[in-house]
Amino acid sequence: MLGNIIFGISFMRISKEQAAENRRAIIDAAGRLFRAQGYDAVGLNELMSAAGFTRGGFYNHFSSKDDLAAEAYREIFDTYSNALQALFENADDASAVFTEIIDTYLSTVHRDDVGNSCPTVSLAHDSVRQGETVQKAFSHGLEQYVEVLGSQFVRVGADMSRARGDAIDLLVRLVGAVTLARAVVKSNREFSDEILETARAGILIRAPRLMLDLACNDASSNESR
């Protein structure tokens, strides 16, 4: 994106600008491939080919595959959290934006389009196994999400002290639902759909108070089945 149009046709006309663009092309390819196939499944050969280059040039831009991963994580999270922010800023009804986000996130389209998936879930699976450097990029990106969502919760009336918690809670439920839905979709599509729909209903429609009752009320727990 934002790429020089004659890039790929021209014979390396300029160097500094072109190199910066090529670097971006590698990061963009990494963003797509890491989300679609996972960090381990993407080789540098495939990665550089996807970006339009040969394998050897990789180390002119990055010191290691991990180094690239951290950069790619930052890039994806920046893109997505900026888009999220813009979504709210361009709408007058923030609460409608929330329901739209939830519907989109928990849609079968988002579940199935792994390569263009939200980083909060598609990068989370790899981040769990990654070292501190890559996790730092993930952690920072997740914080951006929490901040955007939290500030918008405040805008629609939540009190300050709860907004951050509500944002984390929402992300937890979105990520959990899509994780489980993706983990079963190849063998049991109905179950996968059910998970998405149940999570959506739990967030938007049903008052999920049962656990509250369990924790606070003492009654009725001994009238067993």
Next chain:
Amino acid sequence: MLGNIIFGISFMRISKEQAAENRRAIIDAAGRLFRAQGYDAVGLNELMSAAGFTRGGFYNHFSSKDDLAAEAYREIFDTYSNALQALFENADDASAVFTEIIDTYLSTVHRDDVGNSCPTVSLAHDSVRQGETVQKAFSHGLEQYVEVLGSQFVRVGADMSRARGDAIDLLVRLVGAVTLARAVVKSNREFSDEILETARAGILIRAPRLMLDLACNDASSNESR
């Protein structure tokens, strides 16, 4: 477990029983290693060594690494969902068991002990990238969890029609919380702890009604910040 005590010392005294036990030893090792390090990170060499054998014997027991993964998934899920069932059956206060499960699942101990982690979360990350065979094992195991939890929700007073949904919703929140907590823990332990604690509070203490208000009420959304 249940292993022949002289196994490892004896010189292959019996074959059929011993072979069955050795097979179990490989599956057990796979269960631990796949959860701790992930499917891709565990080589058959390391796996067979951990089980006490040399690399070549693997194919006497399994037709492929995927085949083993499916068996290991089944084994872990059976063990865990049976233990879960037993936990409820041995207690007279099922609602106390629910809070205990939630506290344990969302503890820092469970987050950090990846090798002995609940399969619903530790196998989910790999299952997302696996093929139909392995996902079938994951899907079946997750169904077992939904059934155990759902039937216990009924026991503590939920109506039948909601119990299954409540079980799925609970699993979604537990898995989402531990996934995100693990994805950031190496770079930001406080954030990781906060995610666990927020999810716990969201399930057990705070009434997570904000989203309900957003969806159903029209008021107050335009009194922007």
Next chain:
DNA sequence: TGTACATCAGTGAACGCGCGTTCACTGATGTAC
């Protein structure tokens, strides 16, 4: 403005390594006579 040279992005072959899988072989088990 024109020439000489250092820089450095890109190439493609090569490095060592560990992967999943195969295979010839060993030797005790378990069976047939």
Next chain:
DNA sequence: TGTACATCAGTGAACGCGCGTTCACTGATGTAC
């Protein structure tokens, strides 16, 4: 009950393969004079 032989779990070397990374080389960029 005792001998002869098929079975098969375990061994360890080897297979081809793709991995992340290195390197000598190319040639245009960009700079110094």
